[in-house]
Amino acid sequence: MALNTENEKKLNYTDHQDYTETEAEQHFRVISPSRMVAKRFFKSKLSIIGLIMIIFVFVFSFVGPIIIDATWGYKETQVFKIERISDMVTTAQFAGPDGKVYDYYDKSQTQVLFKAPPSFDHWLGTDTSGFDIFTRLMYGGRISLTISFIVIIIEMFLGIVLGGLAGYYGKWVDQVVMRIVDIFACLPGMPILLVLSAAISSIESIPAEHRIYYLMAFLTLMGWTGVARIVRGQILMLREQEYMMAAETTGIKAINKIMRHLVPNTMPQLIVNATLGLGGVILYESTLSYLGLGVPFPRAAWGSMIALADPSRGQEILANYPNMWVPAGILIVVTVLGFSFIGDGLRDAFDPRMKR
Amino acid sequence: MWKYLLKRIALAILILVGVSVLIYMLTMLMPADYIDNQTSAALQSGAMTKEDVQRLKELYGLADKSFTGIIKSYTSWLKSTVTGDLGHSFVYGKPVTDVLSEYIWISFMIAFISYILQIIIGIPMGIKASVNQYSAYDYSVSVFAMMGASLPSFFLSALLMNVLAIKLGLFPLQGLTTATKIFAQNAHFQIFLDKAWHLVLPISVLTLLGVGGTMKYTRTNMLEVLNSDYIRTARAKGLSEKVVTYKHAFRNTMIPLVTSLSGMLPSLFGGAMITETVFAIPGIGYMALRATTQGDIPFIMGYNMFLAILTVLGMLISDIMYMVVDPRVKLS
Numbered sequence: 001m002a003l004n005t006e007n008e009k010k011l012n013y014t015d016h017q018d019y020t021e022t023e024a025e026q027h028f029r030v031i032s033p034s035r036m037v038a039k040r041f042f043k044s045k046l047s048i049i050g051l052i053m054i055i056f057v058f059v060f061s062f063v064g065p066i067i068i069d070a071t072w073g074y075k076e077t078q079v080f081k082i083e084r085i086s087d088m089v090t091t092a093q094f095a096g097p098d099g100k101v102y103d104y105y106d107k108s109q110t111q112v113l114f115k116a117p118p119s120f121d122h123w124l125g126t127d128t129s130g131f132d133i134f135t136r137l138m139y140g141g142r143i144s145l146t147i148s149f150i151v152i153i154i155e156m157f158l159g160i161v162l163g164g165l166a167g168y169y170g171k172w173v174d175q176v177v178m179r180i181v182d183i184f185a186c187l188p189g190m191p192i193l194l195v196l197s198a199a200i201s202s203i204e205s206i207p208a209e210h211r212i213y214y215l216m217a218f219l220t221l222m223g224w225t226g227v228a229r230i231v232r233g234q235i236l237m238l239r240e241q242e243y244m245m246a247a248e249t250t251g252i253k254a255i256n257k258i259m260r261h262l263v264p265n266t267m268p269q270l271i272v273n274a275t276l277g278l279g280g281v282i283l284y285e286s287t288l289s290y291l292g293l294g295v296p297f298p299r300a301a302w303g304s305m306i307a308l309a310d311p312s313r314g315q316e317i318l319a320n321y322p323n324m325w326v327p328a329g330i331l332i333v334v335t336v337l338g339f340s341f342i343g344d345g346l347r348d349a350f351d352p353r354m355k356r
Numbered sequence: 357m358w359k360y361l362l363k364r365i366a367l368a369i370l371i372l373v374g375v376s377v378l379i380y381m382l383t384m385l386m387p388a389d390y391i392d393n394q395t396s397a398a399l400q401s402g403a404m405t406k407e408d409v410q411r412l413k414e415l416y417g418l419a420d421k422s423f424t425g426i427i428k429s430y431t432s433w434l435k436s437t438v439t440g441d442l443g444h445s446f447v448y449g450k451p452v453t454d455v456l457s458e459y460i461w462i463s464f465m466i467a468f469i470s471y472i473l474q475i476i477i478g479i480p481m482g483i484k485a486s487v488n489q490y491s492a493y494d495y496s497v498s499v500f501a502m503m504g505a506s507l508p509s510f511f512l513s514a515l516l517m518n519v520l521a522i523k524l525g526l527f528p529l530q531g532l533t534t535a536t537k538i539f540a541q542n543a544h545f546q547i548f549l550d551k552a553w554h555l556v557l558p559i560s561v562l563t564l565l566g567v568g569g570t571m572k573y574t575r576t577n578m579l580e581v582l583n584s585d586y587i588r589t590a591r592a593k594g595l596s597e598k599v600v601t602y603k604h605a606f607r608n609t610m611i612p613l614v615t616s617l618s619g620m621l622p623s624l625f626g627g628a629m630i631t632e633t634v635f636a637i638p639g640i641g642y643m644a645l646r647a648t649t650q651g652d653i654p655f656i657m658g659y660n661m662f663l664a665i666l667t668v669l670g671m672l673i674s675d676i677m678y679m680v681v682d683p684r685v686k687l688s
Contacts, residue, residue, distance in 0.1 A: 046499075182367075183374035188663035190629055194648045195382055195656055202392075202651075283508055287630060290510050291645075309514045311529055312636060318514060319522045329511035336506030344502075 041349035050341025057335045061141025068135055076139040077298045079130040082116040085109050115321060124323045128308060129298070136300035137327055143301050144335065147212070148281040151219045152274050158220065159227020160270070164258045166228070167235030178232070181225045189222050193284065197293035208296040215294060219281055230273055234266040268350035275343035279336035286332055302328040357679070364675065368668045373434075375664045376657070380433065383653050384426045391416055416446065433657065442661075443654035447647050452658035455643060462532065463627035463639035466555060470562035471624055475617065478567045482574025483609075486582060487601055497575070501568030513561050513634040520557065527557050530636040558635045562628060573616060577609045584608075611682045619674030622666040 031039070041047050069075060092104040116126040124133035166177035196218045200211050238244065239262065247261050288294035289303025290310075297304065305328035309318040317324055391413050398404040436443065442452035485497040521529045528534065532554050539547050581587065582605050590604045591597075627641030636642070640659070647655040679685050 046495075179370065179374070182371045183378060186371050186375050186664045186667050187378065188626075188660050188667070191644060191648060191656070191660050191663065192379065192382065194629075194645065195379075195660075198649050198651065199382075199385070279506060283506070286508055287510070290508070290630075291649075293649075303508070303510075306508070306511055306514060309518075310510075310634070311514075311517060315522065315529065318518055322518065325511075325514060329508065329514070332508055332511065333503065333506050337502055340502045340506060 037346075037349045041345050044345045044348060046341045047345025047349075050338045050345060053334050053338030054342060057141055057331065057338065058145065060331075061138045061145060064138040065135065065142065068138070074132070074135070076136050076300045077131060078135075080116070080122065080126050080132060081113040081130055082119075082122075082126060084112055084116065086112045115324075118323055124327055125321075127305070127324050128317070131298070131300070133305070133324060133327070136305060137302070137331060140300040140302040140305060140328065141331060141335070143212070143295050143299070144282050144285055144332075147216055147219070147285050148278045151216050151223065151281045152277050154216075154220045155224045155227055155277070156270060156274055158224040159229075160231050160263055160266075162224070163228035163231030164235060164263060167232040168239065168254065168258050168262065170236075174232070177228065181228050184222070184225045187222065189284070190287070193218055193222060193288060194291070194293065197288055197291075201293055201296070209299075212295055215285070215288065219284055222284075223277065223281070226273065226277070227270065230269050231263070231266050234269060235262045238262050238265050268346075272343050272347040272350065275339055275346055279339040279343075282332065282336055282339075302332050306332075361676070364672060368672065371668060372661070372664055376434065376437075376661055377430065379657060379660045379664075380430045381426065383651075383656050384429070437661070442658035445647065445652055445655040445658075447650050447652040447655065448643070452654050455655065456640065456658065456662060459638060459640045459643050460625055460627070462637065463632065463641060464625050466558055466562065466632075466637070466639065467624035467626075467628065469555075470559045470566060471620065473559070473563045474567045474570045477563070478570030479574050479613070481567075482571040483578055483601065483606060485571070486575045486578035487597075489579060494575075497571060501572040504565050504568030507565060509561060509565055509628070509630045510634050512564060513557070513631060516557050516561060517634075528554050532637055555637070558628075558631050558637055561631050561635075570617075574609065574613060577612045578605060581605045581608045611678070614681050615674045615678045618677045619670040621673065622669040626663050626666050 065075070086109070088108045088110060090104075090106045090108075093101055094104060096102050114126060114128055114130040116122060116130075118125045122132050122134065124137070127133050127136070162177050162181075166174040197211075197215065200206060200214045206214070235258075244257070244261065247257050252260075285294055286301065286303030286306070289301035290307045292304065292307065294303055295301040306325045308321075309325040311318050391409060395404055395409050395412065399406070399409060433443070440453070442456075444450065445452050445455055448455050481497055485494040488494055517529055521527050532551055533547070534550055534554075537550065539550070587600060587605055590600045595604075625640075627639050627644065629641035629645050631637075632639040632642040633645050644655070644659045647659070
């Protein structure tokens with residue numbers, strides 16, 4: 001047999017059952033399914049770019065603060081007062097009593113302590129409160145990434161349990177769970193998150209630093225239905241397969257059948273879904289922070305850093321201080337884009353037939 | 357088919373009732389409500405007593421926050437909602453239905469124009485990308501699509517404002533009309549132009565954010581069709597690539613496209629909260645954000661129920677359209 005073409009290497013275990021083990025080993029290099037997935041994943045350029053982006057953001061936001069703290073010994077809320085003289089020139093035209101139009105020109109100098117421009121000590125300058133922007137970007141990333149991972153993990157847990165129950169037991173369990181899923185899926189996401197966050201920020205008995213946990217709970221509440229739907233759909237399909245009949249005949253408990261035989265088979269889809277979902281959670285979180293309903297001041301969040309440029313509070317920062325808000329936006333885009341690249345790469349790697 | 361539709365509508369009503377219960381509970385559980393927000397200053401200065409506040413709360417129906425109290429107020433809300441009365445907005449001092457119908461149109465205009473633009477730009481680009489799969493064009497289109505989905509709307513708005521409104525001065529920064537200009541009563545055309553000029557940036561933001569999705573969806577479905585057997589048959593017959601692409605492949609891609617695009621139609625009325633707020637466009641999203649942060653319960657209820665109805669309607673429409681455009685589909 002000529003076994004040197006690309007195709008035959010990809011044969012999976014069902015295809016070489018004709019040969020004995022030793023014969024097969026002579027001709028094939030047996031690759032485990034996960035190795036095959038990894039190989040296909042790293043074949044795509046976009047997935048590697050995505051991976052590099054995410055690793056960069058992780059190192060930046062988790063290792064960066066440690067280095068800063070160890071070397072220079074300050075954190076996100078350290079105020080730097082950097083003196084500089086700002087010239088303000090105002091011009092106006094007015095018509096004098098003699099009918100001529102005069103140009104009015106006024107130059108005033110003010111001493112400014114905050115909003116320092118980028119310098120060697122502060123790579124991106126300082127913001128309106130005198131915080132170092134570069135450091136705050138790192139801490140903001142920490143918040144965003146932590147929230148997104150925790151939310152996605154809880155979502156997966158909730159979705160797997162409820163979706164698994166609905167798919168496995170069917171009948172009224174399925175009806176009840178899926179109607180709840182329908183209701184949650186029809187809730188308008190952003191407005192409800194706003195209602196909840198506004199409620200939390202108005203309760204005085206909740207300390208500001210705990211607001212973030214409530215925030216995570218709300219984000220989870222809005223997102224678990226997708227996972228439940230996927231798990232249910234997959235299990236409905238999988239439970240009709242022959243290997244489930246085999247599992248049935250061994251007489252194992254239902255929970256084991258669900259958790260050991262059904263759920264692992266839904267994992268590929270779930271992992272893809274979770275990776276793509278991470279970006280979505282970051283977008284939600286940064287939108288809430290932008291509106292001042294997320295992570296409370298003085299802690300840093302990417303969304304609230306961009307909120308400095310909100311033109312409703314004056315155009316000054318939007319027009320003249322791009323160093324304050326552009327980097328935060330770029331980091332959001334890099335993170336979300338990185339997660340979508342990885343998610344897409346994983347989807348293609350798990351199921352080459354679905355390649356899009 | 358009618359039986360199926362009836363079943364779907366019954367289910368939709370059930371879902372909507374569930375949604376309304378959920379939203380009502382959430383809003384009523386807000387510990388500091390509209391009255392607290394409004395009266396906290398007066399309370400502090402001694403202009404109002406606690407009893408005054410309590411009386412006001414009773415007037416607004418916010419006094420009884422026990423479980424039975426919430427149920428009682430919910431049933432009365434449900435009764436009046438069924439008759440089409442969504443109550444009075446606290447913040448705007450008008451019936452909620454009036455506020456909705458007044459501000460919805462500007463939101464719809466923005467969303468509709470950007471919807472059309474998304475279709476005009478997204479579909480041809482998606483087709484081209486799928487025909488030249490794995491080409492440089494395909495990759496750049498895919499990356500562009502994903503970029504659009506990962507940009508937060510407020511960041512894109514800020515970037516466009518910085519470059520186009522402030523640096524180049526091409527468009528106004530915020531608002532719907534130029535405050536410094538005074539138009540004659542009958543200068544409808546100038547007023548229209550002024551408004552259109554203000555809406556260029558918000559529409560661009562919505563289009564840029566959404567066009568990637570349409571593009572990617574077209575591409576995915578085109579690729580699926582292009583790999584099917586009848587396309588090979590069409591090519592084998594010797595048809596030109598153009599006929600194969602546009603007549604055989606694209607017409608079949610239309611099925612999922614029409615289904616999903618028509619399902620999006622109702623959501624165009626929902627308003628774009630963040631974009632409208634950043635650009636200070638008095639649309640329904642902007643009004644809703646203001647009402648939400650102030651705890652305006654009747655408005656929050658009305659608006660969120662409106663959005664839920666739009667979602668349910670969108671799903672129903674796309675189901676029906678699926679049947680209309682693809683005669684092979686029989687729903688049961």
